[in-house]
Each structure stands twice: as C-alpha cells, then as structure tokens.
Amino acid sequence: MTRVHDMGGRYGDGPVTPIPDEPLFLEPWHRKAMALTLAAGALGEWSIDAARFTREALAPKDYASFSYYEKWIAALADLLAARGLVTREELAGGAIAEAPLQDKALKGGDVAGALSRGSPSLRLGPDPRFRPGDRVRARLPAHNTLVEGGHTRLPAYAAGHVGVVVQSHGAHVFPDSNAHFLGEAPQPLYGVAFDATDLWGWSERAGDEVMIDLWESYLEPVA
Known part of the structure; x- marks a missing residue:
C-alpha cells in the first residue's frame, strides 16, 4: 500500500506548470516556516528520513489540501510533540515551558554553514552486489x-x-x-x-x- 504522496504516474492531478521568475518564498510566513524547520532539525532529535515520513503520514485530506509549507509546519508540529519537545497544549496556544534543548538552538549566524554542510548520507557499508550494466x-x-x-x-x-x-x-x-x-x-x-x-x-x-x-x-x- 502506498501513501498519498507517492503520485508518480498518476492521472488527474494536472500538469506541473513552473511559474517564471517565481520568488523563493511566495508568502512572508514561508520564510519563517523554513527557518523554524531548520532550527528544530538542528536539535538532533530526528533525521531527514523521519521528517520525510512524518510529512508523508499526514492525513490524506490534509496532504491533498495543504500547501508545500503547510505540510512542513504540520509535520514539524507532529514531530515536536512525538519527541516530547512541546505538548499539544503548547501548540494550541498555551503557556510555553522552558525548552530542554534550548542550548542546541541554531543561531542565525550558523545557518549558512549548516545549509552548506547538508546531511551527507555516505557511510562505510557492505560491498555492492550489483555492477553497472546489471x-x-x-x-x-x-x-x-x-x-x-x-x-x-x-x-x-x-x-x-x-x-x-x-x-x-x-x-x-x-x-x-x-x-x-x-x-x-x-x-x-x-x-x-x-x-x-x-x-x-x-x-x-x-x-x-x-x-x-x-x-x-x-x-x-x-x-
């Protein structure tokens, strides 16, 4: 069984139409959504794979109706709650307690370096079973x-x-x-x-x- 995000080859969603000279962020809050996601990821509580899965695991009706950054924010809220970094009450607008990992918060001056480093996935591992041409x-x-x-x-x-x-x-x-x-x-x-x-x-x-x-x-x- 596949999830709603696995859309390759599916009919009915319409063409992908690039917008000429589209700005990096269409709305001011998109920039904040990306910044918040980067800052939370820097806490080291989950991997990029876990973040992807959490977005994929959004309810199909939400995934289909949310914009790109709405998916990011919804998944981030789920991850933060699942890892015990915030409570559902805090997300709903309640009082915010002192963050247990606040000392690991990503500072503005460190963002460029963090982005340039990325998340390399190359590791030592088994020799390949297959060769080019197989x-x-x-x-x-x-x-x-x-x-x-x-x-x-x-x-x-x-x-x-x-x-x-x-x-x-x-x-x-x-x-x-x-x-x-x-x-x-x-x-x-x-x-x-x-x-x-x-x-x-x-x-x-x-x-x-x-x-x-x-x-x-x-x-x-x-x-």
Whole structure:
C-alpha cells in the first residue's frame, strides 16, 4: 500500500506548470516556516528520513489540501510533540515551558554553514552486489519490509519493473530503517535506468529513460 504522496504516474492531478521568475518564498510566513524547520532539525532529535515520513503520514485530506509549507509546519508540529519537545497544549496556544534543548538552538549566524554542510548520507557499508550494466528488478510491492506502513524511497511506479544499473554510489544510510529510529543500516545505493515506456506505457521520445537511485534491498537480479 502506498501513501498519498507517492503520485508518480498518476492521472488527474494536472500538469506541473513552473511559474517564471517565481520568488523563493511566495508568502512572508514561508520564510519563517523554513527557518523554524531548520532550527528544530538542528536539535538532533530526528533525521531527514523521519521528517520525510512524518510529512508523508499526514492525513490524506490534509496532504491533498495543504500547501508545500503547510505540510512542513504540520509535520514539524507532529514531530515536536512525538519527541516530547512541546505538548499539544503548547501548540494550541498555551503557556510555553522552558525548552530542554534550548542550548542546541541554531543561531542565525550558523545557518549558512549548516545549509552548506547538508546531511551527507555516505557511510562505510557492505560491498555492492550489483555492477553497472546489471539488469535488476525493483521489488514488488513497493513497501517498507521493516515497519508496516513505514517510509520507503522505492516509488510505486517503479515496483516490479526491470532496469539497468548505471552507477554504484557506495553505501548510504538506509531510509526505511533510519526514518523509524532503527539505526542507519547503510547499504549500497545504485543509479538505475528504466525505460520510460515500460514505466508509463508511452514516452515523449523513443529511448527516454527515468533514472532512480535505489537501495540494494529494493532490487533483485534479472538473468
């Protein structure tokens, strides 16, 4: 079963239409939403994978109706409450207690450095099973095998399809584990090319490919 965010290849949502010269933040509060999310993430209480899963786990009606930054704020509120950093009463407008991790708060002068460092996921891990040129099949169904209904980076539209390994990226943090505080469990990550016609039933041009980065446990060999 997939969540509402897994929209690749779905009809009915309309075209993606870029806005020319669109500003980075459409509304003043969008800037604050990003700043608050960065500051809270710097507390070290969750990973980027956990943050992604929390956004994906929003109620479908909310996910479908919320704007981009509304999703960020709603998920952040859920994470803060789940990790015991704020209470539901505080979020509802009650008195705010002294924050237990206030000494770890991200200062304004440290933001640029934090953004430039990012969250590197490359780790020491097992040697890769596959090599460039190998044919592989993406696991079907596309689900988290560790946590029922959990986070996965295997898109549903690729599940069951055959692709070709183009590149081995080394071992990286496994999001299916890391999103649920089960450890980083690094495993080999590959760039896999899929024929666009195989995935969608048609393509704009013959030979068009879709490149997807997939972890080793998402894949099985094809003779």
